[in-house]
Amino acid sequence: MNTLPTLLPEATSAGGYLLVLALVLPFVGVLAALTLGGRHARAVAMLALPLGLVLSLAIVVEAVRSGQTLVYLLGGWAPPLGIALRADGLSAVMLLTTAVILLAVACFAHADFAAPAAGGEARRPFMFWTLLLAMWGSLNTVFLAGDLFTLYVALELLGFAGVPLVCLEERPETLQAALRYLLFALIGSVLYMLGAVLLYGAYGTLDIARLATLVRPEPAAFAAAALMTVGLLAKTALFPLHLWLPPAHAGAPAAASAVLSALTVKGSFFLVIRLWLDVMPGIVTPAAGQLLAACGAAAIFVGNVVALRQKRLKLLIAYSTVAQIGYLFLMFPLAAGLSALQLPTAPAVTGGMLQAISHATAKAAMFMGAGLIYSTLGHDRIADLRGVGRQLPMTMLAFALGGVALIGLPPSGGFMAKWLLLAAALTTGQWWWVVVLVLGGLLTSFYVFIVLVRAMAAVDVPLTPKIVVPRHREAVVLALAGLSFLLGCVALLPLDVVQIGRPALLPAGLQ
Amino acid sequence: MSLLLDLWTIVAVTAGVFFFLAGTVGLLRFPDTLTRLHALTKADNLGLGLVVLGLLPRVGSPLAGLKLICVWLLVLLAGATASQLIARAVRRSGPPV
Amino acid sequence: MNMALLFDGSLIVLILAVAVWTMAVRNSFAAVIGYATYGLLLALAWVRLAAVDAALTEAAIGGGLTSVLLIRAVVRLRSSESAARAETPGRVSRLLAAVLAGSVTAALALVVLTLPEPAPTLAPQVAANIASTSLGNAVTGVLLSFRAIDTLLEAVVLVFALIAVWTLTPDPLWGGRPGPRYELDENGMLAYLARLLPPLGIVVAVYVLWVGADLPGGKFQAGTLLAAMWLLAIMAGLVEAPPISQRWLRGALVLGTVVFLAIGFAGVPLAGAFLAYPEGHAKPLIIAIEAASMLSIALTLGLLVLGPPERGA
Amino acid sequence: MSVAESTFYGLCAAALVGIGLYGLIVNPQPLRKILSFNLVGSGVFLIFGVVARRGAALGMGGDPVPQALVITGIVVAFSATALAVALVVRLHETTGAATLMPADAGEPPTP
Structure with a gap:
């Protein structure tokens, strides 16, 4: 009765229940925050986040221990009828990154978003903590879901959590930025869903693992790939679909910007990876990979050049995100090109993921640092940063370390990432991406140094801070930046976690 | 007998559809809101009533017939309320743009 | 034919x-x-x-x-319409948009015409497994058993959307009532309708929910009906929109999701998996989830239509 | 209705997606963009419906899986519309205008 090829029967794996907990915990947090009311929202978040960190650590450990993808069959129904949660190395690593960054952001924002002393609930703190949990749950769903439609719902969740974070401060321009963000997000998800429909129409399943074995080069698959990719790129803000990002990310409060820039865009990027490397590796042509990376290269140049011209620190950092997103897409021709040559895709994929994580930690630190600078000076005009270095030494050190990671100097995570991409480009003879990588790093170093030089400039009179920033907030920022700086050392680990559950040694054609 | 019922259905439904058509033409061609409302509600209530009457002999069970009549009554109610509200809005604030 | x-x-x-x-x-x-x-x-x-x-x-x-x-x-936006309309893009961008939209349509049409024959379908698998839920409506079976996680997440989507809408509350009005105050016109037609229709609507909603297990219908359709009745009563001025800080309101909003989650987790010891139903008890549990969700959905949909608070409690 | 006839609805859906996309790009008013987005969405759902109809088997009028997905999708699209509308209205109330583009689209606004 069923013409589908039979797969290995999939079953819930040993640590599978961890995936359910990781998926459900943040949503339970949202519901609890909503019912308990704004006064307790922060407590709920501060309780759930460490728990979530432990959970994601457990998932990583379990994945490393078993060396396989963790699977949980929801309701006991196996795909294609049911839905499976899956965590391979990619998912596990992203879960962990998300938990770490969100916990850092929560520590950073702890004082900023306190419930009012007078009793009752206030809008800003209630919304911030609820949305933080909401964002976390959406991201976890993106990382864990093994079904294209569940992923569509997750994408929408991501948008509904991200848009209100942008307009937490109710200024007209943030409302406008939020509206533009929402429209882009909606177009993106509708195109994504359109692609998913076509795949279901052609293959009768939405399960990623099954689709991977079924997809053939034919109109439906090509149309689906194109529509879904474009939709996801709009959400990831890859050039030329990036215009919504800078005002949205720069307009949000610092802690929210950190989450949006570090994590939210990675959610849709993660889906692009899933799509290209896991769902349809067989039909993605090298030319498409080159096109994607060309957009990435354009993003690197445009983002960096426009960042250089910014007068405000938060906008500079936001444009730098546009550029750094560009780097993420350089992995595609390298990975796809390699698989066409029937060689391992490992280094390029690892490099791409490392870039994602390194940018996430560095960018979160930089946005939060910018927030501290803003509250110290009462503004974030780059021209008037003089003296900040004296006032906020740890923050400026964090900014420098984050900058080093963005530029890609050793031993930062950014260096390792770019090194792996560089190596992959050289082994596949695609020297032009080497040029892009090197020039991009050079441009990045310009604006990082401009900010540092301004901030470190000597002043005769020490400036009087508007608000004295407590040291522990600086410490959080520094810790995160330090993490991005030391991330390059993961190369010393004996095991490449990202490759768990990835049949990288078997190019698509041989499966 | 069944021929007679068929004939009844055809005649009633055709008449009903005619009233719908007339009402729609009125809606599109009449000059102002009030006359349009008049054309629409008059013709549609009657039209739907005729269609329901025409379909009544065809239903499988009395319950289904009851549902059909309920549909008609609900539409009558909703139509009357909506048109009354629109008419009042027009009287209060002049014709809409 | x-x-x-x-x-x-x-x-x-x-x-x-x-x-x-x-x-x-x-x-x-x-x-x-x-x-x-x-x-x-x-x-x-x-x-x-x-x-x-x-x-x-x-x-x-x-x-x-x-x-x-x-x-x-x-x-509400009427006053700004003419200004916004003036921004219509030039001929070139309109042409580009037409080309883009046209090519998407052409590609979709091509795909629709070349869809495989016979079409792949999960209908046989649904038919083979629906008996375990004792439901007669296959769509409800898919929504609440086979793909229950989607439905659970969808309930979360509604909550998120409402939270997002509430973010747009002006700070001083936080905790206030959404929407304008509607004056009750005792002799008006609307008040009459709003008194007459809701009892009927509630009966129909419960009916739609109940038959949803075996016939077309279910919690979304029923919840929407309830929401419509509620909105009607609010707009007629018969009842006031509740202040969003009300504890009972918050509780009712999450009720459906909480029941869903609770039954889902109960499935771990009782049926061996999250979101699985114990043998023979699927149908009553599903109806319980649907009934609780119907209330939450009705409230959420109604509040989504009303928008963020605009006046004090 | 046979599979061939459901194809007509598929072509209709393809056209709806195109019409909606065009409106989405060309119409400057946010509210009209939201409307266009709904049009695109309904076109996508209709393709789901055609896929479901083609999968009719064993006495079922259609494949219930895509039919269920459509219901989820319609509710999600409504939530999105509600949020977008609330944003537009709020923007209008704060600025007196409801346009999407600042004076220069490339240059983000500065506070």
Whole structure:
């Protein structure tokens, strides 16, 4: 009765229940925050986040221990009828990154978003903590879901959590930025869903693992790939679909910007990876990979050049995100090109993921640092940063370390990432991406140094801070930046976690 | 007998559809809101009533017939309320743009 | 058979015509009315495609509730319409947009025409496994058993959307009531309707929920009906929209999701998996989830239409 | 209705997606963009419906899986519309205008 090829029967794996907990915990947090009311929202978040960190650590450990993808069959129904949660190395690593960054952001924002002393609930703190949990749950769903439609719902969740974070401060321009963000997000998800429909129409399943074995080069698959990719790129803000990002990310409060820039865009990027490397590796042509990376290269140049011209620190950092997103897409021709040559895709994929994580930690630190600078000076005009270095030494050190990671100097995570991409480009003879990588790093170093030089400039009179920033907030920022700086050392680990559950040694054609 | 019922259905439904058509033409061609409302509600209530009457002999069970009549009554109610509200809005604030 | 073809053909032409008109007409109010018409026509198309559940949902939410939402918005935005209209892009960008939209349509048409024959389908698998849930409506089975996580997440989507809408509250009004104050006109037609219809609507909603296990219907359609009745009573001035800080309101909003989660987790010890139902108890549990969700959905949909708070408690 | 006839609805859906996309790009008013987005969405759902109809088997009028997905999708689209509308209205109330583009699209606004 069923013409589908039979797969290995999939079953819930040993640590599978961890995936359910990781998926459900943040949503339970949202519901609890909503019912308990704004006064307790922060407590709920501060309780759930460490728990979530432990959970994601457990998932990583379990994945490393078993060396396989963790699977949980929801309701006991196996795909294609049911839905499976899956965590391979990619998912596990992203879960962990998300938990770490969100916990850092929560520590950073702890004082900023306190419930009012007078009793009752206030809008800003209630919304911030609820949305933080909401964002976390959406991201976890993106990382864990093994079904294209569940992923569509997750994408929408991501948008509904991200848009209100942008307009937490109710200024007209943030409302406008939020509206533009929402429209882009909606177009993106509708195109994504359109692609998913076509795949279901052609293959009768939405399960990623099954689709991977079924997809053939034919109109439906090509149309689906194109529509879904474009939709996801709009959400990831890859050039030329990036215009919504800078005002949205720069307009949000610092802690929210950190989450949006570090994590939210990675959610849709993660889906692009899933799509290209896991769902349809067989039909993605090298030319498409080159096109994607060309957009990435354009993003690197445009983002960096426009960042250089910014007068405000938060906008500079936001444009730098546009550029750094560009780097993420350089992995595609390298990975796809390699698989066409029937060689391992490992280094390029690892490099791409490392870039994602390194940018996430560095960018979160930089946005939060910018927030501290803003509250110290009462503004974030780059021209008037003089003296900040004296006032906020740890923050400026964090900014420098984050900058080093963005530029890609050793031993930062950014260096390792770019090194792996560089190596992959050289082994596949695609020297032009080497040029892009090197020039991009050079441009990045310009604006990082401009900010540092301004901030470190000597002043005769020490400036009087508007608000004295407590040291522990600086410490959080520094810790995160330090993490991005030391991330390059993961190369010393004996095991490449990202490759768990990835049949990288078997190019698509041989499966 | 069944021929007679068929004939009844055809005649009633055709008449009903005619009233719908007339009402729609009125809606599109009449000059102002009030006359349009008049054309629409008059013709549609009657039209739907005729269609329901025409379909009544065809239903499988009395319950289904009851549902059909309920549909008609609900539409009558909703139509009357909506048109009354629109008419009042027009009287209060002049014709809409 | 030819009659059917004629009907389908006219319906499709009508749908496309209304869609084009909705896009092209200059007056936004007219466009919204066009969209409401479009939603109803689309519901007919769903019936023709043998998807009565989807038809009910489209008529209730796509045609009904969305239109109410848009009409309220268009009235409030009227003063800015002419200014916004002036920004219409130039001929070149319009041409580019047309080329883009045209090529997407062409590609989709090509894919639709080349879809595989026979079509891949999960209907046999659903048919083989539906017995374990003792449900008669396969769509409800998919929504609440096989793909329960999607439905659970969808409930979360509604909560997120409401939270997002509430973010737009002006700070001093936080905790206040959404929407304007509607004056009750004791002798008005609307008050009459709002007294007459809701009892009937509630009965129909419970009926739609109850039969949803075996026939087309379910919590979304029923919840939308309830939401419509609630909105009617609010707009007639019979009841006030509740202040959003009310504890009971918050509790009712999450009730459906909490029940869903609780039954889902109960499945771990009782049926061996999260979101699994114990043998033989699936149907009552599913109806319990649906009943709780119906209330939460009704409240959420109603509050989504009303928007962020606009006045004090 | 046979599979061939459901194809007509598929072509209709393809056209709806195109019409909606065009409106989405060309119409400057946010509210009309939201309307266009709904049009695209309904076109996508209709393709789901055609896919479901083609999968009719064993006495079921259509494949229930895509039919269920459509219901989820319609509710999600409504939530999105509600949020977008609330944003537009709020923007209008704060600025007196409801346009999407600042004076220069490339240059983000500065506070």
